[in-house]
Amino acid sequence: MSKELEFVKGSLWSDLEVGTNAIGIALDYDTSIQMVGPEHYGLPHHQWTCSAAPIHGANGEIIGCLDISGDFHYAQPHTHTLGLVVAAAFSIETMIKQQQSARLMRKTLDSSENGIVLLNDAFCPIWINQAAEKSFGLTMNLLENSDFREYMPDVDWTQLQHWEQERQYITNDTRLLVGRHIYDCSATMSPTLDGDIRTFTVTLKRQEYLIDSVNKVSGNRANYTFEHIYAQDPLMRKTIQLAQKFACYDGVVLIEGESGTGKELFAQAIHNESSRAKGPFVAVNCASLPRDLIESELFGYEKGAFTGALKEGNPGKFELANSGTLFLDEIGEMPLEFQAKLLRAVESLRIRRLGGTQERKLDVRVIAATNRNLRTESEQGRFRQDLFYRLNVLKLDIPPLRDRPLDIKGCAEIFLDRFNKRYPKQQKNMSEGYLDALMQYDWPGNVRELQNSIERTFYACNEDTLTTEDFCYVIGNSKLQSKTVPQTDTMYHEVLKALQGAKGNIDDAAKSLQVSRATFYRICKKCGIQPKKVKVID
The missing domain is CATH 3.30.450.20 (PAS domain)
Incomplete structure (x- = not known):
């Protein structure tokens, strides 16, 4: 009978097509309804009792309805049919929502x-x-x-x-x-x-x-590039060009230079010019590491490795530098007893945490720096030769400031300009005499000493111009100042007197004038004195 009424899959049972019926009303008016016999519009449908309830999707939209139909002559069995249909429709809606929630939760967890x-x-x-x-x-x-x-x-x-x-x-x-x-x-x-x-x-x-998060919080990144390194002197420019070449490779770099020449500045610049620029830059001052903690600081440790260790263990500097650069500053201060372990780590790029059994393979570039001559140190037994040879792959020697006079003037002007910008109401300039004094000074502390000296003079000088007299604030000794920047005639006699008193010994003569050996030779040149030709009177 249902087939005769077209009550089959694919049929359209809207009010518009077949007249008033339970399915059409449930869908059009979003309500549950039961229609019995003649309540239907179509005469052929008068033999039916129909109970229908709409079904809603997860967003509340109507996506269909559930209908149960039967012979209206048996009305009594259909008394509770509508309640059954409503309950079933609600159950279907609940399952749809649960399925959608499960899909959303799965996508969220997968993302x-x-x-x-x-x-x-x-x-x-x-x-x-x-x-x-x-x-x-x-x-x-x-x-x-x-x-x-x-x-x-x-x-x-x-x-x-x-x-x-x-x-x-x-x-x-x-x-x-x-x-x-x-x-x-x-x-x-x-x-x-x-x-x-x-x-x-x-x-x-x-x-x-x-580890990325730790590096961000700890500031393990390089801030300087080669553009931050001031160089007008040809010697320094050549050093920068060599460092830029080294940045293209992954080999170990050994930087040697006096204190204050900017070894870490070069290390950071090499890192930022390399393919590892996006990775961490982890700097370690080897001289500041306690002997008992060197291994755990560099290689890390497992839980319970020693008294006072974190209960979960801790990664070392090598692990923190993974995919980046490890900068070992003052490598010459590394204790001999630990150098063998460091050699193996640098050679194999594998480390084993203190108290651990598992070796960890790392991707780290090592840059080492020292103010010592490691070759001499290794020859004299104060540094392992095998570690020196392993570090001495790409060698970079940073010249001292006294060997690049053009940079003395340029750096001094940069430093003074910084303080002028910081304190615009107290701006100062440098006289030719002051600049000449700077150029003649030895700068044993190199660029670091120059920067500090300019700052000290800026604060101490009450005038708008820094003069020769203000050079005493650079060296901190007015007597030394008069001998460092002398009047030629006066100094000529003082140099001769010093050489006579030292019986021709250059080092002793320089000490008597309280200047370095290099400065003493420059003073002699300025005064026209050839130390070896000065006759010494016994």
Whole structure:
């Protein structure tokens, strides 16, 4: 009979097509309704009792209706049919919403950069997100019917069996073992109790992301480029060109130069010019590391490695510099007993944390710097020769400031300009005499000493112009100043007197004038004196 009425799949039962009927009214008026016999518009439908209720989608829109129809002569059995239809429609709507919520939740979890693994109360994985597969190589085929505790043996799983408290277990440094791969990661385990259903949610994050965060907070980045290095002197320009060449390669760089010449400035510039510019720049002052903590500072340590160690362990400077540059400043101060371990780390780029058994392969470029002559130090047994040869791959010698006089003037003008901008109401300029005095001074502290001297003179001078008299603020000794920047006639006699008193010994003569050996020779040249030709009277 239903086929005769076209009550079949694909038929259109709107009021417009077949007249008043339960299906059409339910859809048009968004209401549940029961129609009995002649209540239908169409005569052929008078033999039917129809109960219909609309079905809504997840957003409340009508997506269809549920209808139950039967012979109207048996009206009594249809008394509760409408309630059944309404309940069934509501159940369908609930399932639709649950399915959509499940899809949204799955997409949300899949969009997370953290790996997420859902475990049942037997620690067996029942679901993982895409990040767990992408970042850690985990799949449900691999994890099926397995005990997830075996993949993370360092975790104290006994702390997670108190579902009622739903207490999290958090570790920032643990291992995930997947086949032959070992992933260093942080992890959060959260037990959940929903009625009788007990589950664990394990959230995993690669340790690289944690180290990136540590580097950002710690400021482990390079701020300077070659553009920040002032160079007018040809000698310094040649040094910069060589450093720019070195930046193109990944070999170890050894920078030698006196204190204050800008060794770290060059190291940062090399890093920023290299392919590692987006990675961390981790600087370590080897002279400031306590002997007992050198290994743990550089290589890190596992939990419980020594008294006072963090309970989760800690990555060292080598790990923090992964994918970037490790700058070992004052490498000449590294204790001999540790140099063998450092040599192996630099050679293999593999480190083992203190108290650990696992070797970690790293991608680190090493730049070392020292104010010593490492070749001489190694020949005299104060530095391991094998470590020196390993570091001495790309050698960069930074010339002292006294050997590049053009940079003395240029740097002094830059420093003075900075203070003029900082204190516009107290602006000053430099006289020719003051500049000449700067050019003749030895600058044992190099650029650092020059900068500090300009700052000190700027604060101390009450006039608008820095003169020769103000040079005493540079060297901090007016007597020395008069001998460093002398009148030629007066100084001629003082130099001769010094040479006579020192019996021709240049070092002793320079000391008597309180100047360096190099400055003494420059004074002699200015006065027209040839020290070796001065006759010494016994």
